[in-house]
Amino acid sequence: MIGIIGFGRFGRFMAKHLMEDFKVRIYDEIDSADSIRSAGAIPVDLSDVCKQDVVILAVPISRMKFLLEQIAPHLKENALVIDVCSVKIYPVQWMEKILPHFTSILACHPMFGPDSAADSLVGHKIFLCPVRLKTPDYRKIKAYLEAKGLVLIESTPEAHDRELAFSLCLTHFIGRGLSACGAKPLQMDTEGYKRLLHILNVVQNDTWELFYDMHRYNPFATKIRLAFMTAVQEIEKELEA
Structure with a gap:
């Protein structure tokens, strides 16, 4: 039995695929039980979802630490806790510090989502780091x-x-920039421009919360973002020379 905490876009997407092989119980503090049932899953409260053998955390990074503190007292012995955050250093530190010693921990980042893997999972990448997990499992x-x-x-x-x-x-940063400057499909486009618009299409369905969180909680994001901005400014100076 698998429990999922969080029924946003990725939580729904993940539940859809897992329900092909497992019974899935879902807790979401906002989404209604009817919405969860209509997706084919079983709505439960927080304490019940924590009683499952596998508990997957599909919540925004900014809410992760508080959620871990909430679920820690309710997890069953030998439960496996999996996070699917798009950053890893801080969530892993929080899980190691907050979760009971008798739980297993797997850090995970599916590098795809409801849009990019709409047709199939085949060929898509997934990051794994067994933080605290027995080799056979x-x-x-x-x-x-x-x-x-x-x-x-x-x-x-x-x-x-x-x-x-x-x-x-950086991809999401560029995509947000394209959106802000009004980039859109054009009759007289080029292959390069169409590739740029693909970046825009990738990010436009994601929330601002995800965008903020990936930049706030990835300790390397600011350096890369500022380096990109500096490079753009240097190119602008060349054009003005």
Whole structure:
């Protein structure tokens, strides 16, 4: 039995796929029980969702620490807690500090979402870091994910955040900039411009909360963002020379 805390866009997307193989119970402090039932899952309260063998945390990064403090007293012995945050250093530190010693911990970041994987999971990447997890259990999880066609990337939280400062944070920053300057499809477009618009399409369905959180909680994001802005300013100076 799997429990999911959080029924936003990614929580719904994840539940849809997991329900193909497991019974899924969901807790969300905002979404109604009827909405969860209509998706085919079972709505439960917070204490009940914590009683499941696997508890997946699908909440905004800024709410993660408080949620961990809420669920810690209710988790069953040997429960596996999985986070799916788009940053890793801070969530891993919080989980190690707050969760009971008898729980297993897997840090996870599916590097896709409801839009990019709308047609299939096959070929999409997922980051994994077994923070506190027995090897046989970890092997089962990897085998399950590989059977779904996912490409596994095993690394450290620091390595994850360093790379994602470029591949995620900077991409979203550029996408927000394109949106703010009014970029849109044009009759006389170019292949390069269409590729730029693809970035815009990737980020436009994500919330501002996700955007703020990935920049606030990734310790490498500010440096990369400022380096990009400096580079743009230098290019502007060249044009004005």
